[in-house]
Each structure stands twice: as structure tokens, then as C-alpha cells.
Amino acid sequence: MKIRDLEALGEVRRQGLAKYKPARPRIAVGLGTCGIGLGAEEVYQTFVSAVEALGADVQIVRTGCFGFCAEEPLVNIAIPGKPLVIFSQVKPEEAEHILTDALAGTVDQARALCKIQSWDHLTGVVNFGEGFPGIPEWDEIDFYKGQKKIVLRNFGLIDPEDIEEYIAVGGYEALLKTLRNAEPERIVEELKKARLRGRGGAGFLVATKWESMRNAPGDRKYVICNADEGDPGAYMNRNQIESDPHSLIEGMVIGAYTMGASEGIVYVRAEYPLAVLRLKNAVAQAEAYGLLGEDILGSGFSFHLSLVEGAGAFVCGEETAMIASLEGRAGRPRTRPPYPSEKGLWGHPTSINNVETWYNVPVIVSKGGRWFAETGTERSPGTKVFSLVGKIKNTGLVEVPLGTPLRTFVYDIGGGTGDEKAVKALQTGGPSGGCVPEEMFDTPVDYEALAQLGSIMGSGGMVVMDEDNCMVDVARYFVEFTHSESCGKCVACRVGLDHCLRILNKISEGQGTEADRDALEHLGPMIRDTSLCGLGQSAPNPVLTTLRYFRHEFDEHIEKKRCSAFVCPELVCYYIDAERCKGCMACAKVCPSKAISGSRREVHNIDQERCSRCGSCCSVCSPAIAAVYRESGGITRRIEPRKKAKRAGHREKTP
Amino acid sequence: MPNQVKLKIDGEYVEAKAGESVLDAARAAGKFIPSLCHVKGLTPVGACRLCMVEVAGIPRPMPACTTTVQDGMVISTVSEKLTRYRQMIMQLLLSERNHVCAVCVSNGSCELQDMASKLGVTHSEFPYRYPRLPVDASHPRFVLDHNRCILCTRCVRVCAEVEGANTWNIMSRGVTSMLAADLNGNWGDSETCTMCGKCVEACPTGALAVKGKAVEEMTKNTDAVSRLATARGGTQQ
Numbered sequence A: 001m002k003i004r005d006l007e008a009l010g011e012v013r014r015q016g017l018a019k020y021k022p023a024r025p026r027i028a029v030g031l032g033t034c035g036i037g038l039g040a041e042e043v044y045q046t047f048v049s050a051v052e053a054l055g056a057d058v059q060i061v062r063t064g065c066f067g068f069c070a071e072e073p074l075v076n077i078a079i080p081g082k083p084l085v086i087f088s089q090v091k092p093e094e095a096e097h098i099l100t101d102a103l104a105g106t107v108d109q110a111r112a113l114c115k116i117q118s119w120d121h122l123t124g125v126v127n128f129g130e131g132f133p134g135i136p137e138w139d140e141i142d143f144y145k146g147q148k149k150i151v152l153r154n155f156g157l158i159d160p161e162d163i164e165e166y167i168a169v170g171g172y173e174a175l176l177k178t179l180r181n182a183e184p185e186r187i188v189e190e191l192k193k194a195r196l197r198g199r200g201g202a203g204f205l206v207a208t209k210w211e212s213m214r215n216a217p218g219d220r221k222y223v224i225c226n227a228d229e230g231d232p233g234a235y236m237n238r239n240q241i242e243s244d245p246h247s248l249i250e251g252m253v254i255g256a257y258t259m260g261a262s263e264g265i266v267y268v269r270a271e272y273p274l275a276v277l278r279l280k281n282a283v284a285q286a287e288a289y290g291l292l293g294e295d296i297l298g299s300g301f302s303f304h305l306s307l308v309e310g311a312g313a314f315v316c317g318e319e320t321a322m323i324a325s326l327e328g329r330a331g332r333p334r335t336r337p338p339y340p341s342e343k344g345l346w347g348h349p350t351s352i353n354n355v356e357t358w359y360n361v362p363v364i365v366s367k368g369g370r371w372f373a374e375t376g377t378e379r380s381p382g383t384k385v386f387s388l389v390g391k392i393k394n395t396g397l398v399e400v401p402l403g404t405p406l407r408t409f410v411y412d413i414g415g416g417t418g419d420e421k422a423v424k425a426l427q428t429g430g431p432s433g434g435c436v437p438e439e440m441f442d443t444p445v446d447y448e449a450l451a452q453l454g455s456i457m458g459s460g461g462m463v464v465m466d467e468d469n470c471m472v473d474v475a476r477y478f479v480e481f482t483h484s485e486s487c488g489k490c491v492a493c494r495v496g497l498d499h500c501l502r503i504l505n506k507i508s509e510g511q512g513t514e515a516d517r518d519a520l521e522h523l524g525p526m527i528r529d530t531s532l533c534g535l536g537q538s539a540p541n542p543v544l545t546t547l548r549y550f551r552h553e554f555d556e557h558i559e560k561k562r563c564s565a566f567v568c569p570e571l572v573c574y575y576i577d578a579e580r581c582k583g584c585m586a587c588a589k590v591c592p593s594k595a596i597s598g599s600r601r602e603v604h605n606i607d608q609e610r611c612s613r614c615g616s617c618c619s620v621c622s623p624a625i626a627a628v629y630r631e632s633g634g635i636t637r638r639i640e641p642r643k644k645a646k647r648a649g650h651r652e653k654t655p
Numbered sequence B: 001m002p003n004q005v006k007l008k009i010d011g012e013y014v015e016a017k018a019g020e021s022v023l024d025a026a027r028a029a030g031k032f033i034p035s036l037c038h039v040k041g042l043t044p045v046g047a048c049r050l051c052m053v054e055v056a057g058i059p060r061p062m063p064a065c066t067t068t069v070q071d072g073m074v075i076s077t078v079s080e081k082l083t084r085y086r087q088m089i090m091q092l093l094l095s096e097r098n099h100v101c102a103v104c105v106s107n108g109s110c111e112l113q114d115m116a117s118k119l120g121v122t123h124s125e126f127p128y129r130y131p132r133l134p135v136d137a138s139h140p141r142f143v144l145d146h147n148r149c150i151l152c153t154r155c156v157r158v159c160a161e162v163e164g165a166n167t168w169n170i171m172s173r174g175v176t177s178m179l180a181a182d183l184n185g186n187w188g189d190s191e192t193c194t195m196c197g198k199c200v201e202a203c204p205t206g207a208l209a210v211k212g213k214a215v216e217e218m219t220k221n222t223d224a225v226s227r228l229a230t231a232r233g234g235t236q237q
């Protein structure tokens, strides 16, 4: 059934709304990769069988991720006329209870995480209902307070596998409007007003890129969506596609129309099988509804979208390498200019934009550029999605207005480390970014402010580090990553990073000298300034920022052969305190190098020659005994039990 | 399109053909810009990073070989920073593989050696990596010594763009990158190699050489390769 006009779209919208807000209870299980990883599939299946067993009139759907990954599996329950209620950490055995409650028109208010009375999908508002005073509104709980869902407008609410639910919340209306008005230059104008900047890392103005594409000569043009997200710790783009694939398609069709492209490609990591599956399904549905393919919405405009799965090279996220990869060549970047918008895929003008950039497009078209620019800062308007991970209590996808200080992420939204350990630094921008020390957490997150600190915003990875992270090791880790992902084309990156890595290895092994540290400071700027592509140009950032803000840790490793975080294996020795050891054999049993002597009820001893410094003994020695301790450069530390903080979703039960 | 543009290089006004590279324009004006991966007529790739110059208005140095001249461009080919970077890059090249001049067929007529001495680099401050790399002597006429290869890809390009044989390519990535014949077989078993020897002539070091040459006996005729490539119209970037 092809949609050709507003009326037909309206008809589908009504049908979709009947599914999204049905006259019977609806139970939606968050089945993004994050949810599935925490057992959501089983929860979903349990709900399905429970409904079957009861013969209940309840709708069970799969949805994407509502952002709070630490609290997955998230399940939301919509009872007609009542607010949508979100449950966190749902276990299969709770399914029946939740279901019978829902059938009785209620929920366990003490068990619920939050509720939504009315949701602004930005392309349409859905009022679920009022009630359940015992449950906080979603934006009243710490994790969501201060968040603003523009990109994530449909996430975890609609069924990503059903185009009608997307249409139900106003989806594809921006596209219809665009094709009806037939004024592509107006779209560029709106983008200019919005001052939307590319979300792939560099923050290039989208309007400028699109305008130069529009003006580029030639009738064959391509638009590409960059979904090759490869930064360690970043998974925004994956969840975006998994949770709301149609926003991407709509954004791309609008973009293609604006720029005069008739073909589009989504270059997505093959390591994201669920995203690939849901996007393929969405493309097929959009084609079936006449929203993609030939003669879209009866406008005469045709646009074909295909999917290409990347083979796992980080550097293929760089746009010229991506083009080479798409053309069947090895994924190695080339110098720009010429930019892809002048000379891209197969030599034709090509616009490459990040997944999240495309997600902003339909909203800007429907609500206007001015509206968009009201959020965020003057130079960086809008919101940005970050994946907040590492030593943080509330891990998840966080969308906040640009300009939000780092402190808000770590303490207000993230809830700190979740134990008594202090946060040491925040790593932004992945392997191209830097480590920002705690003292600088008042820095607002935008492209310029982070660059000033020597880091970058990048695509949105945020890794929190605490006192158990060694900053030398962090720098070493990221250089190891870029070193192994370097394409090898240019000397600066290929050989320069190899020397950096060798030096960092030396320092973390306690073999480093001051000259080594100085060599890093020499190599860094050279690699940054002379590398061919963004990979090499940004690869020194983790080294240079740690040297800048955590120099004392380098010096400690060099001068005192000490790793205060007890991370670098060569600098840490493990000992057993004879006074405390009860001779329980726990450590001796797990020791892979058989370095621990002493039999039952005998004090154990670690043979330092044999010890491989894996730390297994430390992790099995009961915290109540705490006989195993570590030593590094003259300081010692016992194992201390990590005190788990209370989970957000488990409030005290009211008796 | 005999369109002329005017630019300023190191304070001097220079005329250049529109579409020409900064490297060609500067060299035509008698400027010295070091480079190793460039051969006029072959597609410039910007791999060696020695030809970096400063362009007014652009914060980081740009490779002269892949940067096209533009009217009004202001360029400096010398600065303290550029010299330092070029010297460091030369050291990186020298430390990467096993460049032992005393036992090399190209000693005395090696572009890497010449360039090092022009840049005043006598040794590497970075530790030498001394990788163990093979020598492919399977070809009846030529020999490939990976120890001397600097991955400039001149051979790859001349083979593809002038000879049309596409025998060479670079496999793997990062520091493990290696020149490979066909699908990484022995060069001697290559089904595409026409034995034309242009790769050998284009190679700036002793990595590709004529079999049977002793130390210092190998001289290359890169100019001939460049003339051939240019006569064919060159390749646009």
C-alpha cells in the first residue's frame, strides 16, 4: 500500500496510533542490544507465554532502548487512560505479576522506576493519561533530570520494527511537507538557522556541506550515512538505529531531496547485527509504503537506499576511507581537498553525515531551525547524545543540551562512581579525545570548549575513570588502539604511533626515562600536525592530555617505579600478610602460575619469581580477611570490598 | 585550460597553472621541498609527509604534493617547525626498517640517503626497530628487499597507472603494512607482472633492484618513469 498524500498518511497514522496507544494494556520490552545483553529477550518471551497462558487481551511489543542501560531490562506498561509506567531490571519471574496487575488496571507503584503522562515526540504529542501519584515523572529521577530528548525522541517507546508506529507519532510528515513544498533551498535555510553541526566528531556545519552539495555540478550524487561507530565505549549510533530506524531514513530522504541525490548508502558496522536487521526491515517497509524508492509519496522524486556492512576497520569511519571501502578498495584515507562534496563516491559529489546528524533533520524540518537553535549554546546548538560508561553508577545513553557542564554528566546524571571511590577523569571523544581531570568538570560540553582542553567532543563516548585507573595505562590503551587501527599510509601515523606505543609500554613497565617522556612530548605534536587523516591527527590527544593533566603519574612510573592505581602489572607485587592469612587455599587454587605455597590452615606465601601479577589472588581473598595486599614503588594497598550503591530502580518497598 | 594563478611562495610571487600542485609550482620556481613518495606524472598520495608546507590561513601544515595551487595563496616552504618535523619524519623512516647503507645496492644513489643528508639527518634519535623482514628473490630479473622499503607506493602507482598491470599493492595495515605482489604470492610467480621493470626504476631506495647488482651498483632512472607518466597525460588527483 503506497502512501501518496496527506490523507493516506493520516489514515496510516490512525492505524499506527491504535497500536501505539491501544484500547487494551500494552507491554513493551526494551530489546536493544543493551537490554538483550541483560536478559530482556527472556523477559519478553516470558510475557508472551504468560499472555498466551492467560488468554489475556494484552499487546506485547518489542521496543528499543530508553537510555538507562544500567537499569535494563526496561519494560514499559501502558494501561489505557493511565500514564506509561517504566519498570527497571525486570526479571522473568516478575512478568506474571506485572501482567496480572496490568489486567487489573494497575501497577506496583513502589516497584516502578518512573512514569510518562504525556510524551512529546516533537513530531506529535501523545497523552497517555494521568495518575499513579506514587511514581515519579520520568524527568524527575536523577538519570533523566536535565536530559532533553530530541534525537532520542522515539526511543524505547515505539516499536522500531513497525513503520506504522513511527508514522503514529508524526513520522514522515516532515518528508511529506518537504516534497509538497518542493523548495529544497528552504531546507538549507532552516539548517542554517538551526546551525546544526555534524555529530560525527568534527562538528562541521551541515548547512554548508549540504549547500555545496546542492551547488556541485552533476546529476549523480550520493548521500551516505556514517554508522561505522568504532570508538571504544561508544554505542550511540547503534542504539539509534536499533531503536528508531525510520528517523534515519526520513532524514536521509529529506537530505537526498535537498541535495539532489538519488542514491544513498548506510555504511554500518557488521558488528551491529541487530541494527543491520532492523534497518533492513525498516527500508523494506518504507519502500512498501512508498516512502522510499521510486516516486516517493507520488512526488516524482526517487531515492534508493542500500546498506553496506563495514568489515571492522576503525579508519573506515573516516569519510575518504569509507568511500575507498565502498568502491571496493582498501580503506585508506586520502588527502582532502577535494572534499567528498566535490569529488566523492565514484568521483561524484557525496555528502557523508553521521547517524545522529540525520536524526536531527526531520525535527528541524518539522519544528523549524529557530526552534532547534533555542537549545544548546550559540555556536553549538541542539542536543548531543553521549554514551556514559566506565566507572559510573548510571551507565546509559544520555541526551543533553550542548553546553551542559561535564559535572552534570558525572554526578547528577551518572550518580558518581557508585561507591566511595573518587572520580579522577573523564575521557571524551574516544581514541581521538583526551582525559579531562576532575578539577575541570565545570567545562561546558561543546566543540570548542573541549578542544581547548586538548580533548574533543568526538562522536559522544564518555568514559569515567576513578582512582583505580592508571593514566599512563589509559594513554597506552588508546595508543595501542590507534596504532593497530592506523592504515599505515602515512609515515607520521604509521611509525610515529609505533614509537609512542613502545615508549608508553616502557614507562608502564617501569623502564621509562625522563627522555622517553620528553620524546612523547616531541612526537605528539608532530604526529598531530603532519598525519594525513583525522586518525593520526587526533591519536596523540590521549597522550598529550594525560601528560598535561596527570604528569605526576608519568613521573611516578619513571622515578619511583610506582603505579599508584596498581594497574601496570610490572610495577605491582602481591604479598600475603602472615598475620591475617587463615590458610583457606582460595588464592592458591586460583593462581594460574602456581606461585602460592602453603597448605590448608598454613600461612600462604607468594613466590615473586613465579608470580605473573595477574591479581587473581587479590580478587578471591575474602574481604573480611584481606590477607593479600599489593605493593608498588613503596606504597601498599589492601583489597577493599567495593561497596555497591543502591540501584535507582529499587526503591524501598512500602509495607 | 591555460588558466594562470598567482601565489606567493616564501615571499616571492610565483605564477602557476591552475590545477597544478603546490609542489610542482614551488619546484618550478626553484624552491627546495623534500619529498620521497612523489613522482611527477603519477597520482600524488601524500604518504611520506616530507613535503609539508605552511599555507596562510590553514592551522596545520599541508602536503605540497596533494595541495592544489589557488590564486592568492601564501605559502612558506621553510620554517623552524617544518624543518624539525621533516627531520623527525626522516628519522622515523630510518628507524622503521633496516636501512643499512654500507651493504645496500643503492648506496650512493639512494633517494632516502640523499634526502636524509639534505635534511641534515645522520641517524635516528628514536630507537631502531630492526624488524625481521623477508627478501623476495623469486623473480628472474629483479629482487624485492622489504627491509629497504619505505612504503612510498611509487611502484604500486607506476605499475597500475603506467604499465596497467596492477601487480603491486600494500597489504595489512599500520606498521605491519607490506608491499605484496598479486595476492601476496612470490613476485616470481606473479601472473600479472610484465617484467617491465618500471617499479624498480621508480623505487627511491634499494628495496626494488635488478638482480645481480652488488653494493653501490644500483642506479635508478626515475626521471624516465616520470616522463613516461607525464607523457601519458599524468593522472588527475
Ligand SMILES: Cc1cc2nc3c(=O)[nH]c(=O)nc-3n(C[C@H](O)[C@H](O)[C@H](O)COP(=O)(O)O)c2cc1C
Residues within 6 Å of the ligand: A197, A198, A199, A200, A201, A202, A203, A204, A226, A227, A228, A229, A230, A231, A314, A315, A316, A317, A318, A319, A320, A352, A353, A354, A355, A357, A459, A533, A534, A535
Ligand atoms: C579515524 C576516524 C574515524 C571516524 N569514525 C567516524 C564514525 O565512526 N562515525 C562518524 O559519523 N564519523 C566518523 N568520523 C568522521 C567522518 O570522517 C566525518 O567527518 C563524519 O562522518 C561527517 O559527518 P557529520 O558532518 O555528520 O559529523 C571519523 C573520522 C576519523 C578521522
